[in-house]
Amino acid sequence: MRRYITALMLACCIGGYGQEKKQATFVPPFDFPLTLSGNFGEIRSNHFHGGLDFKTGGVIGKPVLALADGYISRIRVTNGSGYVLDVCYHNGYSTINRHLSGFVSPIAERVEKLQYEEENWEVEIVPEPGEYPVKGGQQIAWSGNTGYSFGPHLHLDVFETESGDYIDPMPFFQSKIKDTRAPKADGILFFPQPGKGVVDGKQENKTILPNSERPVEAWGVIGLGIKAYDYMDGVSNHYGVYSVVLTVDGNEIFRSTVDRFSQEENRMINSWTYGQYMKSFIDPGNTLRLLKASNDHRGLVTIDEERDYQFLYTLKDAFGNTSNYRFTVRGRKQPIEPLNHREKYYFIWNKTNYLQEPGLSLVIPKGMLYDDVPLNYQMKADSGAVAFTYQLNDKTVPLHAACELRIGLRRKPVADTTKYYVARITPKGGKYSVGGKYEDGYMKAAIKELGTYTVAIDTIPPEIIPVNKNQWGRNGKIVYRLKDQGTGIASYRGTIDGKYALFGRPNMVKSYWECVLDPKHVKKGGKHTVEFTVTDGCGNETVARESFVW
Structure with a gap:
């Protein structure tokens, strides 16, 4: 992401940056009164909310407008942000429009063509600066509810081209929004x-x-x-x-x-x-x-x-x-007990820290901790487990970036080492995968927080559940729900009558994968066979075959 933003800013500079950005003005992204469901910098999990969330009246399909003169600099379909359109403006700013329901022509056709060529729902196009010029007020997309979105809205990020910083877009739209209420x-x-x-x-x-x-x-x-x-x-x-x-x-x-x-x-x-x-x-x-x-x-x-x-x-x-x-x-004077800590388990924020224990190694490079940490370290043994469980700390300590953790296997009940993964143990005892790779008797993974970790095995393939199968032909849409208990869904691929079928996950909040039937790719009027293959993070695979009439 950071590399892309830097490249985008350079491209924007070449594309006409240089006017006094403090004089910049934007037209609103919609032609109706603006209300917000989220503002800049709200506290989110592991990140700031990077822009403004504009309400769209609870519906999708509202025309999204260019804010000024510029050009479309990046086009994407992603699981996390859905349909995404980046625009570089000549006034010193760039924007990212997220959670769209679709693009305008000819971009929509180009994206679909690439999806079929690459046989992938997630695609990216970086056009030349002159390919898709835009004028302020021109429609560039349709609003939606795609990606990790809890309701129809437009998420708009604004970047300062020169620095690459996310900036608060509110000053550009303040005159269009009413607010007399204090925090x-x-x-x-x-x-x-x-x-x-x-x-x-x-x-x-x-x-x-x-x-x-x-x-x-x-x-x-x-x-x-x-x-x-x-x-x-x-x-x-x-x-x-x-x-x-x-x-x-x-x-x-x-x-x-x-x-x-x-x-x-x-x-x-x-x-x-x-x-x-x-x-x-x-x-x-x-x-x-x-x-x-x-x-x-x-x-x-x-x-x-x-x-x-x-x-x-x-x-x-x-x-x-x-x-x-x-x-x-x-x-009021009160006694203050000195901090008692074990030197071996005391991490210092401005140094590289190492933790070496039987079956465990952890390296925290300098710059990864925000403050000193007296670890409440414990090792827990379970006679039936493939590895010890390591409590690095009882309270979660966030790291600035991923650090390498290695956990040794005590026994290997499964010969195939791709079935092992490093699991984070939640405070309530649940497990979730942080991935990992087997190497010389150890599982190696990148972790972003100090918590409790062990090694687990995933040999159970994902579950594929057809949703309203008898309605597929009538609705013109094939829908599956996927479940996986261990390492989560890693990849999927669908075919209809042996030819690639474009399945996607339009909304990350719902565990649905769907394929909208298109007569350009599936012949209408007859019986068809769909085959859907799903693989989890440990390579376990499930194949579902269904017949339907459309």
């Missing part, structure tokens, strides 16, 4: 720093309600966090908060302004947030630019006087609507 806080969270701080007699996180009148007693070094959402007129959705400022005794301590970030910074959301709470201090390994500590202690606060400290949170949205939340922290 609201749901909770405030105290983070006594391990071995350095205490809150209400305990060295564990503590939550209070906003505007709580009872002082919180604390001593030593503490951090703060806030759970808050923004709201807009006429809709029930909630959104991310544009600006959070924390002051103590009238002095600014911390400020977040969610206006831009780079692809490289995206996973740093794991360092800034704690669940849905936004931390008002910065971990030492977090370089996220939208965070600013105004003191010399990364936004952490030292309570070292026996007096009342006056805290104030000021929340603001992109329209300037503002709310304030005040609370008191009472300095």
Whole structure:
């Protein structure tokens, strides 16, 4: 993704970038009043929400318009974002339009042709800059609900061409959207720093309600966090908060302004947030630019006087609507237990860290941790297991990028080593695959968080379930539901009467794969045979054959 964005920006520069981007204006993506279901920078799993989600009245098929003069720079069909169209504009900005239901002609025909040529639902086209020029207000696609989407909408990412940063598109459309509602806080969270701080007699996180009148007693070094959402007129959705400022005794301590970030910074959301709470201090390994500590202690606060400290949170949205939340922290001397940790299991954020145990090796390169981690490491043996279970830490610790984990096999009940995989054990004891490859007695996998891992076996092929088979001919659509208990669906291929059939997964939220019957590829008026082959992540395969009349 990052390589593509860099290439796109260079192409856009060649294609006419150079006008003063601050003067840039965009026409709206739709010709009807704009309302949002999501805003820029909302907290999502492992990433920021990169753009604006425009509502489309609960339906698909609304014309999506070009925002200015430019050209189409990339065309894709993907499982995650559905039908996707990228546009490079001459005013210094580029956009990605996601979750479309389809493209306009002649792009739609070109995409379908490529899908059949490559025998793949997922395809990508990078046209020459002059191939598909667009004018502001010109239709470029149809809105949809494809990919990982929970309802019909248009997701619009806007990039600054020069830097490649995701930027908040709101300023371009602010005059078209009504918002007089200020953000609201749901909770405030105290983070006594391990071995350095205490809150209400305990060295564990503590939550209070906003505007709580009872002082919180604390001593030593503490951090703060806030759970808050923004709201807009006429809709029930909630959104991310544009600006959070924390002051103590009238002095600014911390400020977040969610206006831009780079692809490289995206996973740093794991360092800034704690669940849905936004931390008002910065971990030492977090370089996220939208965070600013105004003191010399990364936004952490030292309570070292026996007096009342006056805290104030000021929340603001992109329209300037503002709310304030005040609370008191009472300095009271309390004993602070030093942090006890085993040196061998203490990871340091600005060094390369190694963990070598019987049957386990883990390498965490420098730059992968946001803060020091005292691991709560345990090894668990199960007499029937193919490998030990390794608890790297009891609480999940996100890593900035994938790191190599190797787990040794204690026994090999299955001779075929492709049937083994590294499994992450969830807090409730469930398993999910993180993949992996067998190598010299070990399973090697890339992990993105410190948690609990083991090795599991998957010899069970996927399940293929025809959906409303007796309606296929009438509906002109073949639909299957797929299930796999172990490593998940890795690949699939369909044929009708022995010829390739274009099956896709139009919506990732639903486990349906479908093929829309097309007389250009399937002769209408007769009995046909469909064959559908599905393979999971360990190479287990299932083939389903059905007959239907169309």
